[in-house]
Amino acid sequence: MEHSENCIFCKIISGDIASEFLFQDEALVAFKDIKPIAPVHVLIVPKKHVRSINDLTAGDEALISRMIMAAKDLAKQTGVNKSGYRLFFNVEKGGGQEIFHLHLHLIGGWV
């Protein structure tokens, strides 16, 4: 797996920083955001280090599909599937990205 030094999400994925995963498989992990902006705030993160959406290549279609399917399952797991939720990617600094390891935000739980 391609890891990047000094990347906090790579350290979480490798176990260097202990974290509780809500989900993991060979390609992805999901964990709670440390500073949630909603009652439910989960990050869905590929194990492979990709900087942002801008860095995806033709071979990454399956990875992105898996991330969205995992988000759907995690919405159910966290109980927000029926009430509804938002999925979003922040892309680069102007898009609000602070951690430069690709991740999909799942937020919900207000109603």
Ligand code: 5GP
């Ligand atoms: P971005 O702004 O890059 O799209 O989102 C990064 C998210 O990662 C932020 O919502 C931030 O709170 C979260 N975050 C930053 N560092 C950590 C960490 O060490 N652990 C966890 N669980 N979340 C983190």
Ligand code: ZN
């Ligand atoms: Zn990384």
